[in-house]
Amino acid sequence: MYISIILWFILGVRGRVKWYSDRVSLKSPSPVQCNEVISNINNNHKVIELEDSSTNSTVSLLSSTKLHALNLRRLEIWSTPLTNDCIQYLCMLLTNNKTIQELEISFHSISDRGVTNICQALERNSTLTSLDLYCNPLITSTSGQALSHLLLNNSSLVKLNLMKTSLSTESILFILQSIMDNKKVRRLRLDKRHKETCINTYPNYHLIQDRVDWL
Incomplete structure (x- = not known):
């Protein structure tokens, strides 16, 4: 017990790492724990879940080029x-890894600058099919143009979740126009507060209504 306490102080081990047959879950990990994950993760682990992580720990995990070659399917x-x-x-990972299909960045994890950079990285990505940005209130109308461009230029994205963000209704209208042009996107999730204005304002809404969820 005392040895564990000493290691906790020396190594800064405060979080937990859980290994499953197909994924690894990290909650409040230390940089040491992140480095251990990098050492032990293999192609059997298709999903990485990262929660409540510090900047140093997140950098320790995402900066590893080993992730670029892994057979990952989902990053949360x-x-x-x-x-x-x-x-x-993260952008380097999305550019170099050719197997990640689903990316979730949620609960106060990203702001406009991050969204803009990720959208640029994904414009030429042909692997990612799902992007979930749920509950990020620091995503504002500044991100609207980048998201619209992503939808116009990306050829693989099928699902996009923009619920619980601070995007304006005007930005949502531009995004609706983008999925009108990009038939590949089959599911767009938006805040219900935009629904009435968008339905009454966007003349082609009836052509995309089956692809939009207002929640």
Whole structure:
């Protein structure tokens, strides 16, 4: 017990890492724990879940080039404010890894600058099919143009969740126009507060209504 306490102080081990047959889950991990995950993760682990992580720990995880070659399918980041360095490494991962199909960044984890950079990285990505940005109130209308461009230029995205953000109704209208042009997108989730204005304002709404969820 005393040895564990000493290690806790020396190594800064405060979080937990859980290993499953097909994924690894990290909650409040230390940089040491993140480095251990990088050492032990293999192609059997299709999903990485990262929750409540510090900047140093997030950088320790995302900066590893080992992730670029892994057969990952899904990356989930929750309650982890992503700094510019974190976003830079995440964009490199999205550019180099050719197997990630689903990306979730939710619960106060990303702001406009991060969204803009990720959208640029994904414009030429042909692997990602689902992008979930749920519950990020720091995503504002500043991100609207980047999201619209992403939808116009990306050829693989099928699902996009923009619920619980601070996007304006005007930005949502531009995004609706983008999925009108991009038939690949089959499911767009938006806040219900925009619904009435969008339905009454966007003349082609009836052509895309089956692809939009207002929640």
